[in-house]
Amino acid sequence: MKIAVTYENGQVFQHFGHTQQFKLYEVENGELVSSRVVDTNGSGHGALAGFLRECGAEVLICGGIGGGARNALAQAGIQLYPGVSGDADAQVAALLAGSLQYDPNTVCAHHHNHGEGHNCGAHGHDCGGHRC
Template identity: 65%
Template structure:
């Protein structure tokens, strides 16, 4: 199984739509057998699901994620494991072993831009608009 984790400084990055890189893992027989970091090369928001699909990713571990990205990942056939924090390596190993603790309801949060319902008032969740939510790469994670 190929697992992608939103990645920053060894940890799960808190907002899918703003991740600058993914750590991709190959899992076999319940354990990680290889890993590599792949930059998104400027792919943002809606393009990230296609980026992951092109990498052959079957499962994504992330922190927060908006509704539009959830839909795009589902359409790409990528299983989603949101609401994860901490070490990217530990999260991938836990998923491979079948013991990952995650929050299926985790959303992109921490936007104080006046969007109705936070960033999720936008038709496509956090995705598809420039400025606003996209200005603060760490804002969706609630980190500064």
């Protein structure tokens, strides 16, 4: 399983749509086997779900997240754990231990929602071409 965390300076970054890096954790048989930080190369919120899917992420731990991004992640089949803060490594360890504290209702109140039918290509985003 691959877990992605919005990442900045060792911490869970608090705005999914503005994250510049993810830390990706590879888990086998419930044990962390590796991790690495990947740059999003300036991808906006509309492209980040595709970016994570291309990276093989099955789970996302993040801080705040808007409705459009939630929908995109759901369509990509990525399980979401929003409303998390603190040390990224510690939060992944908590998830693996079954003790992650998160708020499924966390949203970015100031976030604009593209809503259903959002086509990131129509806004100049490139949903593909990312290398993880």
